[in-house]
Amino acid sequence: MEKREIIFEGNEKQVFATDDQDQVIFRYKDVTVAYNNVKRARFKGKGALDNQISAILLSYLNEHGVETHYIETLGEQEQLCRKIEIIPLQVVVHNRIAGSLAYRLGVPEGFRHENVIVDLRYNNDELEDPFINRDHAVALGLATYQELDRMYDIARRVNELLKPLFLQAGIELIDMKLEFGRASDSGAIIISDEISPDTCRLWDLETGERMDKDRFRLDLSRVVENYRNVLERLQKVIKS
Ligand code: C5P
Helix, strand or coil, X not given: CCEEEEEEECCCEEEXXXXXXXXXXXXXXXXXXXXXXXXXXXXXXXXXXXXXXXXXXXXXXXXXXXXXXXXXXXXXXXXXXXXXXXXXEEEEEEEEECHHHHHHHCCCCCEEEXXXXXXXXXXXXXXXXXXXXXXXXXXXXXXXXXXXXXXXXXXXXXHHHHHHHHHHCCEEEEEEEEEEEEECCCCCEEXXXXXXXXXXXXXXXXXXXXXXXXXXXXXXXXXXXXXXXXXXXXXXXXXX
């Protein structure tokens, strides 16, 4: 497999074409951004940690019947992925209310609820990723109702699989953002993009300490140390 030209340059990752039209190479950078790119920093080693954590979670999903774009890890910061047509939506699953949802609903962070909440956002930097509903997404031609049903079903399944996996690692999965695409090899709706402490809220089960990107967002320090802790705990669970 041959690495070819760059086809996407994001803040936190790069995507390269390969000599296979259905495969791309994903490269995780050490750069991190927050608040719609207003806050930015570089953490040495973070790209490699995101790459490894994402590889564990995405291959776990692949092995449990949830199709994702992940194929294999190529190097410290790179993984081989199935090529997708991007669906510019974010499906956010909440097990407890935190972050912007806590602000929107006027409840304290960590608010407990019985049901699982699934939110939809339009992935659009200029509009600051606004919350939308299914009708908006269909009206804009972003996805069909059938595709949205499929994305919601997959998102709930991902949560059912990852919540207990994190629990075994002594971590509570508070919320997570998922992105989807249409696989170029089959047309199937599959999970694209990473799943990592950058895209999830992860709280230590015992201490409640944040182990995710909120450490950067809220200037809590020890960002890389916490990401490494998440990786080491997941590695232990996967090995056992
Ligand atoms: O920012 P907010 O509180 O709405 O985030 C909800 C979840 O989605 C968090 O886990 C956050 O890390 C993730 N998220 C993301 N990318 C965004 C916005 C939120 O991964 N652009």
